[in-house]
Amino acid sequence: MATVSDHMTPGIGQVAVDAPLTAADGTPLRKKLAQANRRARLRATLLVAPLLLFVLITFIVPIGQMLVRSFHEPTFSEVLPRTTEALKQWDGADLPDEAVFAAFADDLKDAKENRTIGQVATRVNYAYAGSRSAFTSAARKSTGFEAPYKEALIAADDVWGERDLWAVMKRASKSYTPEFYLAAVDRTTDVDGNIVMVDDFRQIYVKILLRTLYLAGVITGLCLLLGYPVAFLLASLPTRTSNLLMILVLLPFWTSLLVRTTAWIALLQSQGIINDVLVAMWLIDDDSRLQMIYNQTGTIIAMTHILLPFSILPLFSVMKTIPPTYMRAARSLGATPWTAFWKIYVPQTVPGIAAGVLLVFILAVGYYITPALVGGQDGQLISNFIALHMQKTLNWSMAAALGGILLATIMVLYWLFNKIVGIDRLKLG
Amino acid sequence: MSLPSYAGPLEKTWYYAFRVICGLILIFLIVPIIIVVPLSFNAEPYFTFTPGMLSFDPEAYSLRWYEDILRNGMAAPDAPHSWAWFTDLWNNAQWIRAMRNSFFIGISATIIATILGTLAALGLSRREMPYRALITSILISPMIVPVIITATGMFFFYASVGLASTYLGVILAHAALGIPFVIITVTATLTGFDQSLIRAANNLGADQTTTFFKVIMPLILPGMISGALFAFVTSFDEVVVVLFLADIEQRTIPRQMWSGIREQISPTILAVATILVIISIGLLTTVELLRRRSERLRGVTPS
């Protein structure tokens, strides 16, 4: 097939105007070529298809489905369907009318029966703190309520006479909501629907997002600073020596993340090796041991160590291709060592720097394990808060919204990486 | 890079200073990995060197944490070493079970990732492949997407299809995470691949299957194996997905270490870490040997 296409030069194309070239079976060559191309495309596609399908089902769909949760939260409308319907008629100006209360009282009876009231209570409680018990106790008393329900409910608990609570309920009754993304940037909607900042003592996510970017930046900077000289040395040493030293870079790369994190705990903790050495050398007092772990310092040190090979390896593979003669030529033309390095060498390593920096930054922004184990309180990153909402507070929509923001950040960086470096040029080992 | 003969004293100083700096950075890289080895032989339940250890007192060293790896969770660890003792060890010792799970999940995930990944890499390396760039970036994405997002997504989806807390669920998840590595390494061996070899084989009358097993496979095998090793290590070292998807039945070594570090930190963890370091040295050596062999086969001069 490739031979045929090689012969399809313009010259032959002109001949074809007069007498179309045909293959042995009489079909025109052009058609035959198209068929062959289609077959080749099909064959390539068939080879890729099983994996693509596998990745779509086991990986892409689950993440997509999770992201839907960040703006779709149907608990309220599922547990209290009649109330949801009735609230649609309410203009929000004053307390809802008897119809809404009656629908609510009906729904409460079902919710009590199915023991689902807690789910709604939790949902509304996110936005209206302290309303939990009003829901659970109303459900408990629901069988005793009689018309007029408005009076009955307000008599049971004053909070049912609050317009604000009903406004929050109306908002919660809508299954599609931006509220989790708003919360992920420390904003909320007040009872009148305006977007406002949350209370001071609740503002946390913007800080965490900025901290994540800041720490990832610091770690990336350190990795470049430490990785560049090592890569330079490895690239300029004779192969035999550099292969040996390369082991020192590759071994950490192949060693379990948890092993390395454990090792840093042993080294850095206040009863750990580094502190012991410092105390033994009389550099610090036994009572004033340094706190190097369970805080930001711990996160930075351990993550720099873990990600350093990811900056050395791309730098090394680029530096390897730079002929040493360039530097020598610059020197013989009168450049000082520094000028030769800065003006001639460094510009040629820019692709390696870009690859290393982007790779380390992408990995650092989404890191979870190491900050969780050695980060203490102020060394926690955005991933740790996703885990917190997944496992502790169970505000799954919030976890999804934070995940959505993190994923968007990563996607931009990934796109940049593809644009600048090209993912297919990534090398391992 | 040797020091040029025309170098001045300043340059000479810098030359040595630079090597010292690089030496320190390399020490920073390797020390944390080496340090766990002697610490794991500590006779005391501490994470640091005792005075006895520093004076090389044999009393200060012991194998108790290695014994602890075996004994932890056993019904009758002090029973005589009979068949019953070994069954007890095999079935009940927590670390042994974690090890079995790690290998079982790792090997299964690697097989899936390697087979599917190699096929896909073959397809992707063909010029005729439509949407190559887009598909490549989708297939590589499990490596780029933060694993916490992956784990969160899988938690809901796998539970809804009944795969949560099953071996199959963890295996599928780990296979997805290992696939990018297989694709990258196999694609790398295919870039230097001379396509005319396939045509030669076809001309000589070989059918597709024969061509694959007799011509393509031997050439890309080193890439496949190092991809497989990467995929295996990815699974062997993975803890976040296991945290979300697995229950105690599928507990792996990293998962066991995770609770150890968070809750009851004892030198047993260091003993396990030492064993893992030895495993990773073995893996590293294999990958390096394979890389050199591949370069030799393809006629690339060693770098």
Next chain:
Amino acid sequence: MKTVLKSTVMAAAAFGLFAGASASADDLTVVSWGGAYTKSQVEAYQKPWMAKTGHNIRSEDYNGGIAEIKAQVEAGNVTWDIVDVELSDAVRACDEGLVIPIDPAELPAAPDGTPAVDDFIPGTLSECAVATIVWSTIYSYDASKIEGDKPTTIGDFFDTEKFPGKRGMRKSPKANLEFALLADGVPAGDIYEILASPEGVERAFKKLDTIKDSVVWWEAGAQPPQLLADGEVLMTTAYNGRIFNAAAGEDKPFEIVWDGQVWDIDLWVILEGAPNKDLAMDFLKFSTSTQALADQAKWISYGPARKSSAPLVGLYQDGKTEMGPQMPTAPANMKNAVQNNFEFWADHQDELNERFNAWLAG
């Protein structure tokens, strides 16, 4: 290569057999708090129950809260059968339909025939849960590390000038906010009334602020004794039984300060959709019998939830320590004690957790 592939597949299959062999579907999964506490349950409840019924038990550890229970039930993937929870969590889980209702009439009567409803200490039976023990969050210190005056009041825990050094605290607002207000001079009886107002919460966090920089946070109940033993903290809040076991069982020089203790009860709940609901119910009845509850007190210093068990409580397993005075409910220990208010925590858990997390990260 073919042979390589073949042998790998075979090896994997073999591993699969081994991996599957040890677990069987009708093992009862019992989840509790790990360490010394789980050990006491294994000795007093699980071993005798296994011997009696011939069924196997898988014992799993967790760190409290209903998160994992809810995740299992709502994701439709229930693997736990019966779980040991705090009262406020039992109430919440019940409201949310995560655990099944339990009829107290089904529980075994006391040996003298008193029905279970009257035998259990008032407040220890709830719609979906049956209590086993009374336990307490206290604070403890390593006596060998403090020279001169020893800490005696909850105020001393917050006094880093008089007792300089790190403090261990549970990574949760529960009990910590109570401690903070007690140390700030609020009488034990008014704690929850004050904590229900925004100013009270503000006040508690202000007090916590004063020691925030010295705190090492723990999550698992097994951690505090470890933190004390390793010298990572000077004093730490802890569950009283853990400290008692470290002191009586391992001869650690740990002292308990009972002033300002926050006591609570632990209960069994059975998960909605539990794979072995009937076995779980049988185990629950067995383990809340008068004798089983009394037996547990032999292994850890938590008080039994049945009145009829109290006279049967004797010595610690070492055969010499009298258990009575070690219990949270012993009169000498109850002088300035707070009972955890489950209604307060069931209602305010979410916002206080949220605020606590924001406070920690800030």
